[in-house]
Every structure is written in C-alpha cells, then in structure tokens.
Amino acid sequence: MSINAAEKYQIINLEESILLQLSGDWRFQSGIPDIEPLLNHLQSIQPAKLSFDCQQLGSWDSGLMTFLVSLINSCKENNIQTLQETLPAGIQKLLQLSFAVPERKGARRVILGQPVLAKIGNVTIEMHRNWNDLLEFIGELLFGFLNFLRGRARFRYSDLFYQIECAGPSALMIITLISLLVGMILAFVGAVQLQLFGAEIFVANLVGLGMAREMGAMMTAIIMAGRTGAAYAAQLGTMQVNEEIDAFKTMGISPIEFLVFPRLLALIITMPLLCIYADFMGIMGGAVVSATMLDISFFQYFQQIQGFVPPVHFIIGIVKAGVFGILVATAGCFRGLQCGRSASAVGFATTSAVVTSIVLIIVADAIITILCQLIGV
Amino acid sequence: MMTDSPHLDIRNLTMAYGEIIIQENINFTVNHGEVFVIMGGSGCGKSTLLRHLVGLMEPSSGDVFVNGTNLWQASIEERNQIISRNGVLYQGGALWSSMTLAENITLPLTEYSDLNQKQIEEVISYKLSLVGLAGFEDYYPSEISGGMRKRAGLARAMALDPDILFFDEPSAGLDPVSSRLLDDLILELRDSLGATVVIVSHELASIFTVGDNSIFLDPDEKTIIASGPPKELLKTTNDPRVIQFLTRTT
Numbered sequence: 001m002s003i004n005a006a007e008k009y010q011i012i013n014l015e016e017s018i019l020l021q022l023s024g025d026w027r028f029q030s031g032i033p034d035i036e037p038l039l040n041h042l043q044s045i046q047p048a049k050l051s052f053d054c055q056q057l058g059s060w061d062s063g064l065m066t067f068l069v070s071l072i073n074s075c076k077e078n079n080i081q082t083l084q085e086t087l088p089a090g091i092q093k094l095l096q097l098s099f100a101v102p103e104r105k106g107a108r109r110v111i112l113g114q115p116v117l118a119k120i121g122n123v124t125i126e127m128h129r130n131w132n133d134l135l136e137f138i139g140e141l142l143f144g145f146l147n148f149l150r151g152r153a154r155f156r157y158s159d160l161f162y163q164i165e166c167a168g169p170s171a172l173m174i175i176t177l178i179s180l181l182v183g184m185i186l187a188f189v190g191a192v193q194l195q196l197f198g199a200e201i202f203v204a205n206l207v208g209l210g211m212a213r214e215m216g217a218m219m220t221a222i223i224m225a226g227r228t229g230a231a232y233a234a235q236l237g238t239m240q241v242n243e244e245i246d247a248f249k250t251m252g253i254s255p256i257e258f259l260v261f262p263r264l265l266a267l268i269i270t271m272p273l274l275c276i277y278a279d280f281m282g283i284m285g286g287a288v289v290s291a292t293m294l295d296i297s298f299f300q301y302f303q304q305i306q307g308f309v310p311p312v313h314f315i316i317g318i319v320k321a322g323v324f325g326i327l328v329a330t331a332g333c334f335r336g337l338q339c340g341r342s343a344s345a346v347g348f349a350t351t352s353a354v355v356t357s358i359v360l361i362i363v364a365d366a367i368i369t370i371l372c373q374l375i376g377v
Numbered sequence: 378m379m380t381d382s383p384h385l386d387i388r389n390l391t392m393a394y395g396e397i398i399i400q401e402n403i404n405f406t407v408n409h410g411e412v413f414v415i416m417g418g419s420g421c422g423k424s425t426l427l428r429h430l431v432g433l434m435e436p437s438s439g440d441v442f443v444n445g446t447n448l449w450q451a452s453i454e455e456r457n458q459i460i461s462r463n464g465v466l467y468q469g470g471a472l473w474s475s476m477t478l479a480e481n482i483t484l485p486l487t488e489y490s491d492l493n494q495k496q497i498e499e500v501i502s503y504k505l506s507l508v509g510l511a512g513f514e515d516y517y518p519s520e521i522s523g524g525m526r527k528r529a530g531l532a533r534a535m536a537l538d539p540d541i542l543f544f545d546e547p548s549a550g551l552d553p554v555s556s557r558l559l560d561d562l563i564l565e566l567r568d569s570l571g572a573t574v575v576i577v578s579h580e581l582a583s584i585f586t587v588g589d590n591s592i593f594l595d596p597d598e599k600t601i602i603a604s605g606p607p608k609e610l611l612k613t614t615n616d617p618r619v620i621q622f623l624t625r626t627t
Contacts, residue, residue, distance in 0.1 A: 028490055028491075028492055028496070028538075029490075029491075032496060061538040061570065062500055062503060062504070062535075062538050063496075065503055066496065066499035066500050066502075066503045067499075069499070069502070069503050069506070070499060090565070090568055090569030090570075091569065093561075093565045093568070093569060094507070094565050094569055097507055097558065097561060097562055097565060098503060098506040098507045099506070100509065100558060101506070101509030101510075101511065101558070102511070103506075103511035103512040104511075104512055104513075107511075107512035107513055108512040108513075108514070108515075109515040109516070111515060340519060341519040342474030342475070342517070342518065342519040343474045343475070344474050344475040345474075345519070
C-alpha cells in the first residue's frame with residue numbers, strides 16, 4: 001500500500017527545532033508512511049529538538065507506536081531531543097512502557113552464515129557427544145541390570161506387566177497381517193521360479209527357512225521399531241519436556257531403572273514370543289499360496305517343512321528377535337531421554353528412534369548371520 | 378468494532394465435561410474498555426469459562442454473545458472472524474516451540490494483516506519491548522525462562538491490537554517487577570487503545586490494581602456467588618468464601 005506521507009504528517013522547521021504535525025488515522029489498515037524520508041530529513045538538518053502536534057491526529061494503533069519508537073530511537077542516536085510530553089498521554093505511557101526495560105546487553109543474536117569447516121566441526125562434536133551419551137546410557141543400563149540381578153532395581157512390576165501388554169498382545173493384529181503377507185509373498189515369488197523346474201514342493205523349504213531364520217524376526221523387529229520403539233521415544237520425550245524425568249532424578253530414582261528397565265524387559269520377553277507367532281503366520285501364508293497356486297496340500301507342505309527346516313533355524317530366529325528387542329527398546333528409550341525441551345524435539349526424538357532402531361537391526365542381523373556362518377549353524 | 382451492546386454478554390451459560398457440570402446459570406456482561414476479572418478458588422472452572430469465552434469450548438447450554446453476535450449460532454466463517462479479533466494469553470504462554478519469538482508474532486501478522494516485512498519487524502520489536510523482551514527476537518521458546526515465555530505469549534496475543542484480550546493467570550510465574558509492568562500494560566491497553574481485557578487471576582494485588590469489574594465462581598455451588606468491582610466487593614460482600622479469598626484469611 002502506497003501512502004502519501006503529507007496526509008499523515010507535516011514537518012515544520014522552527015528555530016533549532018522541528019515540529020512534527022501528525023494528522024489522520026494511523027492504523028495498519030489505513031497504512032503507515034515510510035519513516036526513511038523523515039529520518040533522512042532529520043539527519044540532514046540536525047535539529048536540537050523534535051516536538052509533536054497531535055491536534056489533527058485521528059485513531060491509531062500499533063502502527064503509530066512502531067513509527068514513533070523508530071523515530072525516537074533514531075533521534076537518540078543523532079542526539080536529537082524528543083519532547084514526548086507533546087504527545088497524547090496514552091501514547092506517552094505506552095512509549096514509557098516500551099522503553100521501561102532496556103534491551104539486555106548481549107541478548108540480541110547475530111545470525112551469520114556458517115563456513116563449511118565450522119559445520120563439519122559442529123557435526124563432529126555433536127556425533128562425539130551423542131556417542132558419549134550412548135556409552136553413558138549403556139553403562140547405566142548395565143548398572144541397572146546388575147541391580148536387577150541383585151533384586152535391587154527400583155521399578156514397579158505393574159509397569160512391566162503394562163508394558164508387556166502394550167508390546168505383546170496389542171501388537172498381534174499388525175504382526176498377523178504383515179507376517180501372513182510376507183509368507184505369501186515369499187511363497188509366490190519362489191513358486192514362479194520353482195515351477196520352471198517342477199520343484200514346487202521346495203516352496204515349503206523357502207518359506208519355512210526364510211521365515212524361521214530371517215523374516216519372522218526381522219519383520220517383527222521393524223514393526224516393533226515403528227510401533228513400540230517410537231512410542232517409547234515419544235513417551236520419555238514428553239516426560240523430559242514436562243520435567244518428569246528431572247523429578248525422578250531429584251528424588252534419587254534412576255529413570256533408567258524406573259522407566260527404561262520395564263520397557264527393555266517387556267521387549268526382551270515379548271519379541272521372541274512375537275517372532276514365534278510371526279514364523280507361524282508366515283508359514284501359514286506360504287501354505288495358503290502353495291495350496292491355491294501349486295496344489296500342494298497342507299499335509300505335504302508341513303511335512304516338507306518338518307523334514308527340511310530343523311529347529312535350530314527357529315532358535316536362531318528367536319535369538320535374533322531377543323537381540324532386536326534389546327536394540328529397539330534401547331534406541332527408543334535412549335532417544336526419548338536425550339530429547340530436548342520442546343514439542344518439535346519430541347518429534348525429532350521419535351523419528352530418530354525409528355531410524356536408529358532399523359539401522360541397528362540390519363547391522364545386528366548381518367553380524368549374527370556372519371557369526372552363524374562361522375560356527376556352522 | 379464498537380457497538381452499543383456489551384462487548385461480551387454471557388447468558389445462562391452451563392459448562393460441563395460430559396456429564397460432569399462445572400458451572401451453571403452463569404450470567405454476566407463485560408463492557409467495552411473494561412478490565413474484567415474472573416475470580417474463584419482452584420478447580421472452580423475459571424479457565425474453563427475462559428475457554429468458553431474465547432470460542433474453544435461450546436457451552437452445554439446458554440449463550441456467549443460477542444458484540445451482540447451469538448458465538449455458537451454464527452456461521453463458522455463469522456465465528457472465526459470474531460475469534461481472530463481475540464488476543465489470548467495462555468497459562469504457560471503456549472508459544473509454538475518450533476518457531477522463534479519473532480516468528481511466533483509474525484504468524485498472526487502475516488495471516489491477518491497486509492504489513493510488509495519491514496513493518497512486521499518493527500511491530501515485533503515494539504511488542505517485545507512492551508513486555509521487556511527487546512532483543513530476544515531470534516530465541517526459541519525452549520531457550521528462555523518460563524516467565525519470559527509468558528511475556529512473549531503476551532506479545533503474540535497483542536500482535537494484532539485485538540479488540541479484546543483474554544489473560545489466563547497472567548501474573549503467575551512472573552517476578553514482582555514484571556508483574557507490575559504487566560499491570561501497567563493492561564491499564565494502558567485499556568486507557569490508550571480502549572481494549573477490553575478479561576483476566577482469570579488469583580493475584581490479589583493485581584486484581585485490585587487493574588480490575589474494573591469481577592465475578593467470583595464457587596466450585597460447590599457451581600455458579601457465581603458474588604460480582605462487582607473488586608475493591609467494592611471487598612467492602613460490601615458478606616459471603617465468607619469471598620471474604621476469605623479477598624483477604625487471604627482461613
């Protein structure tokens with residue numbers, strides 16, 4: 001909106017001073033004139049004083065106030081005395097209030113672009129700090145575990161049962177759906193290839209081995225990372241924001257023992273059980289595809305699995321699930337306790353927990369697979 | 378928008394959470410340019426009443442009129458228009474944590490005004506200086522103290538020079554100097570800009586300093602048990618609950 005300054009103010013040059021005549025409405029809606037021409041004029045003639053005539057002034061709002069604040073600040077810088085007593089009483093009081101608390105020295109931030117090296121340095125320092133935090137967390141966790149073994153860990157068993165319920169039975173629906181579908185996909189992909197060689201019956205081996213050794217544990221862990229690990233990070237992060245974690249610390253109660261331990265134990269207990277369930281559902285999914293696409297009866301299918309997929313493969317999968325449970329709970333709780341003090345920090349902690357969990361799951365799976373190869377199982 | 382009708386007119390208002398009635402048969406008016414105080418003990422429903430007045434909660438029964446318009450019988454557009462003319466200071470400040478203080482104040486200005494960037498920056502600087510936070514434009518809410526967050530919340534509430542300002546426990550968490558400056562600011566907003574101010578407060582010093590009119594809610598009777606200017610209420614009321622509250626006796 002272009003504003004004609006002459007409609008809003010007149011500058012009257014007096015002896016060693018300037019009189020600023022304000023007129024009309026000074027509201028944001030009706031437009032506020034640009035202050036720069038007035039400031040340039042004042043700088044060019046350098047009057048000793050600036051006074052105001054507000055007889056023609058209409059209605060006003062913060063538009064006038066921001067104009068006056070800028071004007072008075074500029075006059076101060078140029079050693080021009082502003083006669084604020086010539087302004088209406090209401091304006092004078094608001095000006096007094098706005099100048100009542102001077103700007104705190106050093107409070108204002110100067111935001112400068114960061115050089116690339118500084119950015120790399122900051123990221124490195126942050127990673128180092130994260131690593132230290134993680135080591136400290138793992139140390140406290142081990143310490144808590146020792147306390148637990150000695151029967152001294154302080155947590156409520158009701159919390160543990162509640163967490164088991166949340167992580168176990170409540171997750172069955174999603175585990176059922178995903179595992180069934182994964183089993184069907186494995187069978188379908190295998191069937192297309194094996195049919196070429198007339199070896200359809202080996203679909204049972206593929207699904208049985210795949211689910212037992214890898215996919216049962218892996219899919220369960222990924223579901224639990226997105227579902228339960230994220231929930232742990234969000235819960236603990238919100239507690240961090242609300243100072244609930246601080247309250248535990250000031251009462252001498254370790255948040256690791258009280259909050260992390262029940263969650264960790266809950267996943268250690270439920271993940272292997274969920275893995276067994278996922279294995280079963282995945283094999284069932286494969287059975288459905290075998291029966292419908294390949295004319296393999298349920299009896300043939302399960303007999304094939306019984307003969308060619310020994311229990312050791314199931315045990316490896318179950319052990320993996322236990323390890324993944326530890327990783328998901330640790331990542332979720334660690335990111336939650338590491339959370340900042342704002343709502344956006346909770347969102348960041350949750351995202352970070354899921355990403356960390358999935359990375360750790362894949363890395364751990366690779367390590368366990370290599371170890372199994374080395375020991376020949 | 379100034380009309381002959383009261384700024385706020387509350388008629389037979391009943392507030393409830395589901396089946397639980399918080400307050401019922403609430404009747405009062407708030408005139409233009411008046412500082413109106415809602416008083417009462419903890420848990421009596423003061424903040425709930427405020428949420429009804431600002432349009433966050435729909436009454437179980439009864440009406441809330443703003444400048445003669447029934448808030449809950451108006452169209453959604455009309456209601457949003459009315460609500461956008463409110464400035465609300467929440468108990469904890471309720472600043473958006475992912476934005477700096479300047480961005481918190483900028484958002485309502487960019488949504489509801491035609492100001493250019495330079496004018497917006499001037500308004501931000503002025504509003505923050507009014508609440509004693511000059512220079513803190515680039516801080517995030519998590520980087521400042523609780524009292525500062527509250528003052529920044531007030532600066533955001535005042536961003537659009539609203540017709541009516543609602544303050545929920547404005548002095549709680551503020552130091553005495555900030556609290557006095559806030560009282561001065563409330564009076565100046567009333568006197569200079571003609572703003573109507575509705576305050577939920579426990580702070581007696583503040584209530585007596587700024588309050589033009591008031592009501593007292595009781596959690597047991599679930600309705601208003603006293604009303605009038607706070608200073609007069611102190612002299613004229615016979616109700617022991619109001620006397621206890623206003624004189625801090627037990």
